[in-house]
Amino acid sequence: MSGSLFADASKRLEEALKHVKITEDAAEHLKYPKASLQVSIPVRMDNGALKIFQGYRVRYDDTRGPTKGGIRYHPNVCMDEVQSLAFWMTFKCAVLDLPFGGAKGGITLDPKQLSKFELERLSRGYIDAIADFIGPNVDIPAPDVQTNQLIMGWMMDQYNIIQRQITPAVITGKPLSMGGSLGRDTATGMGAYYVIETLMPQFKPVREITTVAVQGFGNVGAVVADLLCEAGYKVVAVSDSKGGIYAKQGLDIKSLIQFKQSTRDFKAVYCQDSVCNIVEHELITNEQLLALDVDILIPAALENQITKKNAHTIQAKYIVEAANGPITPEADLILNQKGTLIFPDILANAGGVTVSYFEWVQNRSGLYWTLDEVNSRLKQKMVNETNQIWAIAQKLSISMRTAAYVHSLNRISEAIDAKGTRDYYMQ
Numbered sequence: 484m485s486g487s488l489f490a491d492a493s494k495r496l497e498e499a500l501k502h503v504k505i506t507e508d509a510a511e512h513l514k515y516p517k518a519s520l521q522v523s524i525p526v527r528m529d530n531g532a533l534k535i536f537q538g539y540r541v542r543y544d545d546t547r548g549p550t551k552g553g554i555r556y557h558p559n560v561c562m563d564e565v566q567s568l569a570f571w572m573t574f575k576c577a578v579l580d581l582p583f584g585g586a587k588g589g590i591t592l593d594p595k596q597l598s599k600f601e602l603e604r605l606s607r608g609y610i611d612a613i614a615d616f617i618g619p620n621v622d623i624p625a626p627d628v629q630t631n632q633l634i635m636g637w638m639m640d641q642y643n644i645i646q647r648q649i650t651p652a653v654i655t656g657k658p659l660s661m662g663g664s665l666g667r668d669t670a671t672g673m674g675a676y677y678v679i680e681t682l683m684p685q686f687k688p689v690r691e692i693t694t695v696a697v698q699g700f701g702n703v704g705a706v707v708a709d710l711l712c713e714a715g716y717k718v719v720a721v722s723d724s725k726g727g728i729y730a731k732q733g734l735d736i737k738s739l740i741q742f743k744q745s746t747r748d749f750k751a752v753y754c755q756d757s758v759c760n761i762v763e764h765e766l767i768t769n770e771q772l773l774a775l776d777v778d779i780l781i782p783a784a785l786e787n788q789i790t791k792k793n794a795h796t797i798q799a800k801y802i803v804e805a806a807n808g809p810i811t812p813e814a815d816l817i818l819n820q821k822g823t824l825i826f827p828d829i830l831a832n833a834g835g836v837t838v839s840y841f842e843w844v845q846n847r848s849g850l851y852w853t854l855d856e857v858n859s860r861l862k863q864k865m866v867n868e869t870n871q872i873w874a875i876a877q878k879l880s881i882s883m884r885t886a887a888y889v890h891s892l893n894r895i896s897e898a899i900d901a902k903g904t905r906d907y908y909m910q
């Protein structure tokens with residue numbers, strides 16, 4: 484049964500349906516996931532005890548191609564969350580015109596509590612449990628929150644063992660040495676950066692006086708913060724799950740990345756000033772970060788960070804949703820009334836799945852691209868779709884979120900109608 488996150492996700496579709504003509508068949512089809520799987524994964528822990536973990540994989544819609552989406556390791560992972568993330572992947576892949584449907588997976592756990600060997604056994608056990616549900620022409624997983632290249636490598640190896648053949652195209656975000664693509668590790672942050680660079684010049688052309696706050700300093704948040712800092716934007720605040728730091732004069736993101744890699748959380752910045760080149764800074768909470776008086780706010784952590792409870796405290800004029808689902812529909816209404824411009828998740832964080840698509844293409848062709856080729860193709864796609872969505876938003880006088888759904892719905896519904904249903908064959 485659907486829970487509240489999925490109900491919220493569906494509201495965005497309902498809103499878009501007011502502005503686009505699609506058949507009743509297509510609209511009905513998009514209300515439900517194609518298939519959902521919940522599995523119990525037995526893992527022998529290092530102390531000899533057996534522990535059972537819960538894993539999930541949802542394939543939401545495969546009309547436009549094999550389903551695609553990451554795997555998340557987090558204590559809050561549940562069917563409602565995975566289904567919502569798979570729903571968003573369906574629209575995200577269509578926004579970028581990738582030949583994929585949407586999927587997502589996850590395991591309920593705090594990976595920091597497991598040893599490396601326990602994590603490897605769990606990751607391999609997950610693939611054992613879902614092997615019949617995935618495949619290079621069926622469903623192709625990738626990394627998401629708290630999963631990475633190393634884990635994707637174990638998973639691909641396990642799939643190869645089961646299939647008794649080398650199948651690199653079954654998973655993306657793998658290590659380069661196993662068929663991964665150059666540029667996948669930075670792709671999501673870079674995609675968000677291209678969206679900002681495409682739209683911001685018309686609002687605030689001088690980067691040096693454009694202030695930015697980034698919530699979440701992982702694979703996505705750290706990369707977008709770094710690219711913006713390098714381009715001259717003033718990144719004044721960043722955070723992780725334990726809290727963040729703020730420096731009015733701007734942060735040195737490269738040193739912060741090095742610092743994070745060595746010590747794990749920003750709390751430690753206080754006793755390590757020299758490491759971070761931070762002259763004057765203060766420790767802030769995540770709630771304070773979200774409410775900072777900055778030009779651009781980039782939530783790059785988890786969903787439901789901006790809700791009706793804190794939406795009125797948001798001062799940023801532009802919000803770039805690098806995370807999936809960081810703003811609830813109620814908060815959307817409040818922000819829209821305030822005139823905040825939101826660059827929606829299904830566009831802003833689509834760089835990752837776009838380079839995952841490039842990785843899949845390279846695996847299937849056996850021909851590998853240079854980093855320049857990957858990044859220039861990524862830029863071309865991000866800029867092109869961003870401009871199209873902006874034009875739809877202007878033409879129909881709707882939010883960019885609704886415009887992004889309209890854009891993707893046109894593509895998905897065309898495919899659903901082209902495919903027809905089994906009923907038609909029976910008549």
Ligand SMILES: NC(=O)C1=CN([C@@H]2O[C@H](COP(=O)(O)OP(=O)(O)OC[C@H]3O[C@@H](n4cnc5c(N)ncnc54)[C@H](O)[C@@H]3O)[C@@H](O)[C@H]2O)C=CC1
Pocket residue numbers: 626627628629630671698699700701702703704722723724725769783784785786805806807832833835836
């Ligand atoms: N990794 C990828 O390629 C893609 C990720 N995304 C989305 O981007 C978001 C971040 O993903 P990743 O960077 O890959 O994850 P990650 O695990 O690398 O990093 C997550 C970051 O968020 C922080 N965080 C966690 N809970 C927080 C909280 N309550 N408040 C503030 N910070 C918190 C963590 O400390 C960490 O710094 C997620 O919503 C994910 O679904 C979207 C597209 C692709």
Ligand SMILES: O=C(O)CCC(=O)C(=O)O
Pocket residue numbers: 551552553554572575623624625626627655656807832833835836837839
């Ligand atoms: O790279 C991929 O295939 C999926 C990335 C992902 O999970 C996401 O965009 O939320």
